[in-house]
Amino acid sequence: FPRxxxxxxxxxxxxxxxxxxxxxxxxxxxxxxxxFAMINLLKSQGVMKELSVYDMxxxxxxxxxxxxxxxxxGELITEKGIGNGVSLIIFAGIVAGxxxxxxxxxxxxxxxDFTGYVLxxxxxxxxxxxxxxxxxxxxNIPISYxxxxxxxxxxxxxxxxxxxxxNQAGVIPIIFAISIMLFxxxxxxxxVNSDKExxxxxxxxxxxxxxxxxxxxxxxxxxxxxxxxxxxAVVFDPNKISENLQRQGGYVPGVRPGNATADFLSxxxxxxxxxxxxxxxxxxxxxxxxxxxxxLTALSIGGTSILIVVSVVIEMVKQxxxxxxxxxxxxx
Numbered sequence: 001f002p003r004x005x006x007x008x009x010x011x012x013x014x015x016x017x018x019x020x021x022x023x024x025x026x027x028x029x030x031x032x033x034x035x036f037a038m039i040n041l042l043k044s045q046g047v048m049k050e051l052s053v054y055d056m057x058x059x060x061x062x063x064x065x066x067x068x069x070x071x072x073x074g075e076l077i078t079e080k081g082i083g084n085g086v087s088l089i090i091f092a093g094i095v096a097g098x099x100x101x102x103x104x105x106x107x108x109x110x111x112x113d114f115t116g117y118v119l120x121x122x123x124x125x126x127x128x129x130x131x132x133x134x135x136x137x138x139x140n141i142p143i144s145y146x147x148x149x150x151x152x153x154x155x156x157x158x159x160x161x162x163x164x165x166x167n168q169a170g171v172i173p174i175i176f177a178i179s180i181m182l183f184x185x186x187x188x189x190x191x192v193n194s195d196k197e198x199x200x201x202x203x204x205x206x207x208x209x210x211x212x213x214x215x216x217x218x219x220x221x222x223x224x225x226x227x228x229x230x231x232x233a234v235v236f237d238p239n240k241i242s243e244n245l246q247r248q249g250g251y252v253p254g255v256r257p258g259n260a261t262a263d264f265l266s267x268x269x270x271x272x273x274x275x276x277x278x279x280x281x282x283x284x285x286x287x288x289x290x291x292x293x294x295x296l297t298a299l300s301i302g303g304t305s306i307l308i309v310v311s312v313v314i315e316m317v318k319q320x321x322x323x324x325x326x327x328x329x330x331x332x
Contacts, residue, residue: 020075027071028064035063037186044189082323083316091312094305123290127283127303131310134279137166139272141265146249164269166276168236170311173227173277174284174304181220185210217288221281228277229270238265283307 039059042048051059070089077085109117140161184206191203209215242262251257255264282289286303 024068024071027067031064031067032060035060041186041189044192082319083312087308087312087315090308094302094309120290123286124306127286127306128310130279131283131303131307132314134167134276135307135311135314138163139166139268140164141268142253143245143250144253146251162241162265164236164265164272166272167280168269168273168276169228169231169280171304171307172231173224173280174307176227176231177220177223177284180223181210181216213288217285221285224281224284225277228280229273232269232273236269238262238269241265280307 036056039048039051039056043050071086074085074089077083077088079085081088140163142159143162144159188203188206188210191199192207194200194203239262242258242265245251245261246257252261252264255261283303283306
């Protein structure tokens, strides 16, 4: 959206504040809509009884108030603390659930499934190592700057690199994909008990289809891959980078400035994004893979949770290292 881009990049701090204000206003109706949908989902599954209008409004009000409080707390942590506040809150929630998950694993331990537990542990360690490698992996594109002589001084003539991360999108494609995947089943649950037989049959078919693990896993994987490419295309503009390099006298050795550089960067980012998108897709369906390999339904590795935890920890360590360097303290 050009208007939003102008707000963030051209209008300075005032524009960013206005953009953040719009984000806060949009968050309120989205939180209400999600709360309403979740209440109806729980009622359709028999978890909650029928609610009065007062109870419904009260629950939605509390949920929206909690959302606003967490949003404010996240912004406060970002401003006064280290790292992204919202990410740290999510990180804290995931870590807080680890003792309960470990306790459940111990209480449900079955010596006859020892091999499955070993496989579970191995997959978990491999996943953590893979997340670190992909999260930190990048392709460095060499950049050279032409020499410019002004009077008795020489400018430019240096070489640097343009880092292209393997995982440009982070965890956002997974969040987008899971939101889309939940929507058809949620809508279908509203029409399962419809008076019209055709509508009810279609709703039951859609609901059963999205409960099928093979269909759900394959569709989820493809959605993550597509959203990874989409988000990367939004945040990485080869044409703009090529224009900036040309304006600053920079060029990629062996590649003509201008459109040729933009095409070169586009090819590179597409190849890198392919491996990154496949990795994110596998991370998204990791719980299904683990349950299929180990046969243990009581255990589950949340690939998305691991990705969030590792990303937050790495970013936090980098920021702490930066603060230590600024203050001339010894690093880790």
